[in-house]
Amino acid sequence: MLDANIKGQLKAYMEKLQQPIELVAAYDDSKKSEELKQLLEEIEPMSEKISLRTEESTEVRRPSFAINRVGTDIGVRFAGIPMGHEFTSLVLALLQVGGHPSKASQEVIQQVQELEGEFEFETYFSLSCQNCPDVVQALNLMSVLNPNIKHTSIDGALFQDEVEQREVMAVPSVYLNGQPWGQGRMTLEEIAARLDTNSAEKEARKINQKDAFDVLVIGGGPAGSAAAIYAARKGIATGIAAERFGGQVADTMGIENLISVPYTEGPKLVAAMEQHVNEYEVDIMNMQRAEKLIPAEQTGGLHEVRLANGGSLKARTVILSTGARWRQMGVPGEEEYRNKGVAYCPHCDGPLFKGKRV
Ligand SMILES: Cc1cc2nc3c(=O)[nH]c(=O)nc-3n(C[C@H](O)[C@H](O)[C@H](O)COP(=O)(O)OP(=O)(O)OC[C@H]3O[C@@H](n4cnc5c(N)ncnc54)[C@H](O)[C@@H]3O)c2cc1C
Structure with missing residues (x-):
């Protein structure tokens, strides 16, 4: 899966792990599962702090894997294979679950740590979306900082049935506790402010x-x-x-x-x-x-x-100096169907429409 150069770089990063992490993989008999298995088996030997086992629960998506901090309930899950634009998200998740500090400001870290309540996030991304990693990485970091926050990132192109059932037509699409919560690029600060009811x-x-x-x-x-x-x-x-x-x-x-x-x-x-x-x-x-x-x-x-x-x-x-915003075309349905069929980013949303008439 990884070429020699990337492997070398990733191995160097894995030296920064401070705490043991385990990769918990859920496979099925698909070709993607084989690819995921290959990827995880390449990552595991990169550090003594990394272990790999298979998932027993039948409740999780397949193929998917969790990265957990051993002995804690801190972890993140990827459904699919986070390559393409999401490869950086994978590297950061390994590092941050492994105790490597993030570069976020102390102020926002504290704000996330102080959030009360149970937050179960799911983010649909596509591997060719340039805006998705910001959201995936922000929510992953939040789940590392606060164990009440859980996050699963899902490759929408790989989980087409789910995408259709939930009518996800644009990425990144974020669900919170099973309900649609947000769409489009969002920063850590923006997400934290939205969850922190006293922030305004x-x-x-x-x-x-x-x-x-x-x-x-x-x-x-x-x-x-x-x-x-x-x-x-x-x-x-x-x-x-x-x-x-x-x-x-x-x-x-x-x-x-x-x-x-x-x-x-x-x-x-x-x-x-x-x-x-x-x-x-x-x-x-x-x-x-x-x-x-x-x-x-x-x-x-x-x-x-x-x-x-x-x-x-x-x-x-x-x-x-308030600049400009995207201009609407003014065609009927544009507003109502925004991100529900009216798409703005062919790279990002294209994979969700593969094989369909557009
Ligand atoms: C997809 C895309 C690609 C582009 N590519 C290029 C390129 O390759 N080269 C190039 O030269 N130009 C490019 N442009 C154009 C360039 O980005 C703009 O010309 C430039 O950003 C204009 O700068 P600005 O500071 O005037 O306004 P903006 O960049 O629009 O910034 C406006 C600021 O005002 C803020 N704001 C707006 N309303 C309020 C409010 N009510 N209260 C507080 N803050 C507010 C916004 O949040 C933002 O911070 C591109 C634009 C887009 C959208």
């Missing part, structure tokens, strides 16, 4: 305590980031409030027209943008949706920006 209130309280900014930028795409850097370089108090830092480029895979950079990828560019903004004293307030602007003439003092979570920010100058 806590955020609003934090926001309301902030001093007024000299320059407040609404929107965290390339334009907002550039505006904030220019302002902060002059030494004035600058903040960015963005619904989603990175903006549209976060959804772009190949970027080949940023002069002097022959090729980059959206997520990489967004990480570089964030790092650049962070080199200055810019207060980045991510996941903050602005709903209302009250100009200084009306407040009699500073401009005020009201946020969806109830918080409000004040500033001497406000720069709006």
Whole structure:
């Protein structure tokens, strides 16, 4: 399954395992099961901390496998074979279940650890979907951080009957406790905020305590980031409030027209943008949706920006750089059938429609 180069790299990663993990495999007599068996048998000898056994339960999907931290109820499950874009998810799952720390911020780690309740997540992905790994990896990490959270990632192309029965027509599609919960790309921070029922209130309280900014930028795409850097370089108090830092480029895979950079990828560019903004004293307030602007003439003092979570920010100058959103075609049924047959990403959703008339 794995070529010599990948095997070498994976083996090097497996040296970072801190705690013993077991791979618990559920096979059937399909060709995919044989492939999965081969993959797991290649991974097992890579570290003394990895063991492999077969699943006894008849309740699980086949082929699938769990990665469990031995002696604990921490673990994640993949139904299918996480190759293609999901290979990174497999590597991260092995590492994180094995006790290797994630790079997530301490703040969000604590938020996930403090979540109360039972959360059983299932995510349908496709191996050619570039947005799916973000969701798979976020939920896997959450299930490692909090044993009340369980996560199974399912290759929709391999479990066609299930996909049809649940009417999954777009990936990533997330179910929580058996009910549809979310679709499309989501970050760890977004998922955690949605599950944390007090999060909006806590955020609003934090926001309301902030001093007024000299320059407040609404929107965290390339334009907002550039505006904030220019302002902060002059030494004035600058903040960015963005619904989603990175903006549209976060959804772009190949970027080949940023002069002097022959090729980059959206997520990489967004990480570089964030790092650049962070080199200055810019207060980045991510996941903050602005709903209302009250100009200084009306407040009699500073401009005020009201946020969806109830918080409000004040500033001497406000720069709006809210960019663009996907345009709808305006055809009948477009809204009602969004992600239920109206698809936006041929790479992502295509495998679910294999052999069908589209
Ligand atoms: C699939 C795709 C591929 C592309 N490929 C390329 C390419 O290869 N090369 C290229 O040059 N361009 C490309 N573009 C275009 C490029 O991404 C945009 O031109 C660029 O992102 C515009 O930057 P912006 O900062 O003006 O706005 P955006 O990137 O749209 O950012 C807007 C920001 O405002 C925030 N926002 C919006 N409303 C609110 C609100 N109410 N409250 C708070 N925040 C809000 C958003 O969350 C976001 O942070 C592509 C776009 C897409 C969608």
